[in-house]
Amino acid sequence: MSLLGIDVGTTGCKAIVFRDDGAILGSGYREYPLLHPQPTWAELDPDDVWEATKESIREAVTRAGSGDPVKAIAPSSQGEAMTPIDRDGRPLANSIVSFDPRTAPQRDWWEQTWGKQRLFQITGMPLHTMYSLLKMQWVKENQPDVYRTAWKFLCYGDLTTYRLGGPPAIDYSMAGRTMAFDLKACRWSPEILSHADIDPALLPEPHPSGTPVGHVSASVAEELGLPVVDGHGPLLVTGGHDQPCGALGAGITRPGIAMDATGTVECITPAFDHPVLTDGMLENNYCCYHHVAPGLYCTIAFSFTGGSLLRWYRDTFGDKEAEEARVSGLDVYEIILGKAGSHPSPLLVLPHFTVTGTPWFDPHSKGAILGLTLSTTKGEFVKGLVDGVTYEMRLNLDALEGAGVPISELRAIGGGAKSSIWMQVKADVFRRPVYSLDVSEAACLGAAILAGSACGVYGSVQEAADCVVCVKDKYEPREDVAALYDEKYRLFRRIYPALKDLLHEM
Amino acid sequence: MSLLGIDVGTTGCKAIVFRDDGAILGSGYREYPLLHPQPTWAELDPDDVWEATKESIREAVTRAGSGDPVKAIAPSSQGEAMTPIDRDGRPLANSIVSFDPRTAPQRDWWEQTWGKQRLFQITGMPLHTMYSLLKMQWVKENQPDVYRTAWKFLCYGDLTTYRLGGPPAIDYSMAGRTMAFDLKACRWSPEILSHADIDPALLPEPHPSGTPVGHVSASVAEELGLPVVDGHGPLLVTGGHDQPCGALGAGITRPGIAMDATGTVECITPAFDHPVLTDGMLENNYCCYHHVAPGLYCTIAFSFTGGSLLRWYRDTFGDKEAEEARVSGLDVYEIILGKAGSHPSPLLVLPHFTVTGTPWFDPHSKGAILGLTLSTTKGEFVKGLVDGVTYEMRLNLDALEGAGVPISELRAIGGGAKSSIWMQVKADVFRRPVYSLDVSEAACLGAAILAGSACGVYGSVQEAADCVVCVKDKYEPREDVAALYDEKYRLFRRIYPALKDLLHEM
Incomplete structure (x- = not known):
């Protein structure tokens, strides 16, 4: 029983099929271009990303062979970038990546109308241009047609699960990167969304990382070479933001x-x-x-x-x-x-x-x-x-x-x-003691651990980490x-x- | 009629025979070792320096040939280092070079007992360990036998003229580097020497740079291949400290x-x-x-x-x-x-x-x-x-x-x-405009200009400089x-x- 961890980054997507002991059975990687419609702007075309994601999955699965079919999948991804999609799942615009500075006016507005401290106490995020909430506000103000037509705004982890056949679902770590998520209540913050005049229905449903949320659809599974059992593909599990996924993988x-x-x-x-x-x-x-x-x-x-x-x-x-x-x-x-x-x-x-x-x-x-x-x-x-x-x-x-x-x-x-x-x-x-690890793709491994815990391959996330993460050297x-x-x-x-x-x- | 400029530096001595238009007829160079009897100390053996000086003069004169015999000689040299000599002209100790820091106690004593400002107003020198006066005091306190036996303390320019056959004579620029010379009165400062309890008779007689003070002795002239006319060698002229000599040469x-x-x-x-x-x-x-x-x-x-x-x-x-x-x-x-x-x-x-x-x-x-x-x-x-x-x-x-x-x-x-x-x-x-010059040995050239002015080859030092210094390029x-x-x-x-x-x- 193998596990597929996907890591959707800013420059490329990596997919890795892991055996349950952490050994890599197959991997695939594809890059996509970062677009600069204006000199300082930085965007990704979500269709480019999706094509690259599919190709890297297909490559990983092909290389892994059919001896140990993929049982569950979870994504790790870059944070903050959100893609507006319509009811048919079609992207309505490019996604604005993390370090694109165009949301400076929105940042200043929050600082003046709410203050950094209040935002930090609710969301845990120190106000910065990077967060998804400001990007949604920018779209609302600058691309009103897109905003009006949008059904959901999804981060890359959520978008990947959704396109594989799952519902619009986001994990708590990823939700945190939007600066619209109430850290302690574990829900979208009504007061922040209301102040920003953002419709809460536009956001995916939050779940803890490692929550089963659906299955890969049969048609996509077939397209990607994934196994189809009982009319559907492998289990889809919420993953997380790439840094904590990497930390779990370490x-x-x-x-x-x-x-x-x-x-x-x-x-x-x-x-x-x-x-x-x-x-x-x-x-x-x-x-x-x-x-x-x-x-x-x-x-x-x-x-x-x-x-x-x-x-x-x-x-x-x-x-x-x-x-x-x-x-x-x-x-x-x-x-x-x-x-x-x-x-x-x-x-x-x-x-x-x-x-x-x-x-x-x-x-x-x-x-x-x-x-x-x-x-x-x-x-x-x-x-x-x-x-x-x-x-x-x-x-x-x-x-x-x-x-x-x-x-x-x-x-x-x-x-x-x-x-x-x-x-x-x-x-x-x-x-402090520093350990070096024998882990080259920590984010994908972390996602795979989440997938494996959700489908019962491991007793717990901790047990899984102890089993698959190998310390190489210790420096005192x-x-x-x-x-x-x-x-x-x-x-x-x-x-x-x-x-x-x-x-x-x- | 040619002129000999000598430059006695810290690491070596250069001698150059110049034609009166500034062209180099012959040059010689010899190095001598810098001695470190203690880790931070730095001394020169005056006999090493004199041997090197003679060899470089001999080499310069030999290379220049006999077509245009040397008429006058002036030295340029490093400042501050002084050599105690006895009545027979024999060095009694090594000379302490400029950057040797052993005179820190003497410096502190002057600061406490006189103050920097008063010393500066008389001598033009901002108090520092380097100056000859402090070196003489150090000798008096640490080598009392040397001090007692000493007839004169000479800087390297003076010592060179003296050994060539001249009297103990120092030029004003070199005298300035001792921090015992009254800048405006153009004489050794009685109050400074008295405060330091240094016998004024130990110092050479000050003259303006470019003053004829004697002739190379016949025996030394013969030894060095210099012309002997009317029973003596070329005219000896006071030179100067290497920086102003270089400036004149520029x-x-x-x-x-x-x-x-x-x-x-x-x-x-x-x-x-x-x-x-x-x-x-x-x-x-x-x-x-x-x-x-x-x-x-x-x-x-x-x-x-x-x-x-x-x-x-x-x-x-x-x-x-x-x-x-x-x-x-x-x-x-x-x-x-x-x-x-x-x-x-x-x-x-x-x-x-x-x-x-x-x-x-x-x-x-x-x-x-x-x-x-x-x-x-x-x-x-x-x-x-x-x-x-x-x-x-x-x-x-x-x-x-x-x-x-x-x-x-x-x-x-x-x-x-x-x-x-x-x-x-x-x-x-x-x-500011900056001119590059076609001058490679400015200090020797400056000394030669002084020698030439003193013996009537040039109408004045200014006229000489205008004649021999060639501007190469001008940068605006x-x-x-x-x-x-x-x-x-x-x-x-x-x-x-x-x-x-x-x-x-x-």
């Missing part, structure tokens, strides 16, 4: 532990067991929403310069290392990181090479490198970059702890988890080195306040 | 113009026609002393990271450019600078990669690079370095102007003057680009105040 199923995903971006997703809506959370721009593991909540702390800083180094100064990689067949990043010593760099790097994530949410900051001398080496330069992104995440761990979300242990996935040098830096700087803080990092981190904290205004003017 | 013979020498270090030496002893001079650590051109005064504004920043770049990130230089035969710096655009870099670089020069005199600052983004290119990085060192010198031009030393035009020499890209940056950032500020640099420079000025404390703690 085994984050109890309070106090967090996923640390380092790819281009670095994102820490901790779990906790009650809604945390303190001032510290709002001030530091931490959202609070439902985890996909039952009874838990989560937040996301992130930096947009995780691995992207090393890629910048490679592309700017790494000619020699690239050549070395070509000749030796080694990974270029391993060669680059090999130059970095295991102790703190004398340099301090403010890693704001692009818009910051939490806790600053500063779109106008810039990167800075401090402490250069005529004897600064390439190795110290590279190590400074790695230290800098890690200090920025320590800043987040400290801010989260201060806001009421303590984290005692991290589980690392993504490209950053492959480097033992970087992993040891994380353990030393964070002063080295007290003597950690003390040196502490010293540097103390200085690091002063860089942004000292330079903020100057960087804004550059 | 044609700085009237108020308002300055030499900009960019080698490893960058140094701006302007001329002015009266002693400027304003608070602005002292606050910004600008000395004021006699120029070697008659009736003029000069100061030095400098940064220890001029060309050394590009050398750091080459050695750290320039593998590819070095390879390109090897293959193409082009100069590696030309290749590196070729990547830099002609407009301001979006980056701002605080060039304090080593101890700063003026106006900060900060031994604890560090370098910083601000404004990095994921799209920052290698060219922008290099250009940032060039812009940064140039902004630092603009800071000096502005501070000098505020202190009463306006500069309307610069004449550039050294490695930096070879790059048309860098020269245009200087013109644009300084908002481009108004539109200069306005862009102004904008960046306005931000640059804020970096050091914002980061000073943080950099001190790194």
Whole structure:
């Protein structure tokens, strides 16, 4: 009995068929173009996404073969982007993706008419242009015909389930990303929808993640190569937002532990067991929403310069290392990181090479490198970059702890988890044990765990995670080195306040 | 009739025989080791220096041939280092070079017992460990036998003239570097020497630069291949401190113009026609002393990271450019600078990669690079370095102007003057015309001009400079680009105040 996890991202869709022990039986991936009808706008054509989703499912199922047919399916997906559909299920417009800034007027309106604090206390979301509610308001104001004709507005997870044959259903984590969902009451917020003059009937029905909501229709199942039993395809189960799905796939199923995903971006997703809506959370721009593991909540702390800083180094100064990689067949990043010593760099790097994530949410900051001398080496330069992104995440761990979300242990996935040098830096700087995992597609795995729990393959989501998530290596803080990092981190904290205004003017 | 200019530096001695039109007939160069009897100490063995001086003179004279015999000789030299000699002219100890910091207690004593302001008003020197007076006091306190036995303490220019056969004579510019010379009265300061309890008889007799003081002795002349006429060798003429000698060699013979020498270090030496002893001079650590051109005064504004920043770049990130230089035969710096655009870099670089020069005199600052983004290119990085060192010198031009030393035009020499890209940056950032010169050894040329004026080869020092200094190219500020640099420079000025404390703690 196999399980299909789907992850609908901003640039592509991945579908993976997992055996119940977590082994990958087959996978498929398709990309779709991000559309820019105006320079800063960013949209997806929902039909492009649906075609790519179908193709990736078909590919995954074909590769998995017929020995272990898919029993249940759940989606993980990007948040916030919503697609208006008519009664026949036809998309009426493109979906506006998360980082499209066109909803600035709507954001300002909420700030003036309600205030951030009141919105945060109900929804757990610190007011930002990204949320679906503002996108719906934008459609209402700028595309009145679309709004009038719309039957439902669906996020990509919901839209996927719906197109596979299910009802319009959304999970709590995804609903949280709309900024229209009452976190504690677990329902759409009547006062927020009423203030925005949005018809509640336009929204899908909220369910906890891992809820069975229907089946793949026979016709779609046949089209995709999925099994048809008793006149219908596999069970459809509510999945979740990609970050908590990834966290589940990394085994984050109890309070106090967090996923640390380092790819281009670095994102820490901790779990906790009650809604945390303190001032510290709002001030530091931490959202609070439902985890996909039952009874838990989560937040996301992130930096947009995780691995992207090393890629910048490679592309700017790494000619020699690239050549070395070509000749030796080694990974270029391993060669680059090999130059970095295991102790703190004398340099301090403010890693704001692009818009910051939490806790600053500063779109106008810039990167800075401090402490250069005529004897600064390439190795110290590279190590400074790695230290800098890690200090920025320590800043987040400290801010989260201060806001009421303590984290005692991290589980690392993504490209950053492959480097033992970087992993040891994380353990030393964070002063917490960091585990690397043997998980490459955590979001799909998390969705598959939800699907499997819903159909009885696993006794519970926790049991499933314990069964399928394998720890590879454990990195412990080295007290003597950690003390040196502490010293540097103390200085690091002063860089942004000292330079903020100057960087804004550059 | 040819002229011999000698330049006795910290690492080596250069001797050049010039034709009266400035053409080089022959040159010689010898290095000597810098001695470190204790880790931070730095000394020269005066016998090493004298042997190297003789060898470089012999080489220069031999290469020049006998067609145009040397008529007069003047020395240019490093300042501050003094050698105690006995009545037989034998050195009694090594000389302590300029940047040796052992005189910190003597500096503190002067600050407490006299104050910086009073010393500055008499000598034109902002109190610092480097000056000869403090070195004499150190010898008196730590090597009492040497002090007791000493007949004279001579700076390297004086010592060279003396060993060639002249009397113990020092020029006004060199005397200024001792911090014991009364700038306005043009004599050793009785009150300073008395306060320091230094016997005035230990010091050589001060003369204006370009004063005939004797002849090379017949025996030394024969040893060095110099002509002997009427029982003695060529005329000996007082030269000067290397910076003003270089300035003269760059044609700085009237108020308002300055030499900009960019080698490893960058140094701006302007001329002015009266002693400027304003608070602005002292606050910004600008000395004021006699120029070697008659009736003029000069100061030095400098940064220890001029060309050394590009050398750091080459050695750290320039593998590819070095390879390109090897293959193409082009100069590696030309290749590196070729990547830099002609407009301001979006980056701002605080060039304090080593101890700063003026106006900060900060031994604890560090370098910083601000404004990095994921799209920052290698060219922008290099250009940032060039812009940064140039902004630092603009800071000096502005501070000098505020202190009463306006500069309307610069004449550039050294490695930096070879790059048309860098020269245009200087013109644009300084908002002043910058001339590049066809002069490679300005200090020796300046000394030769003094020698030639003293023996009647030229009508005056000014006439000589006009005759021998050739302008190569003129760079004018481009108004539109200069306005862009102004904008960046306005931000640059804020970096050091914002980061000073943080950099001190790194």
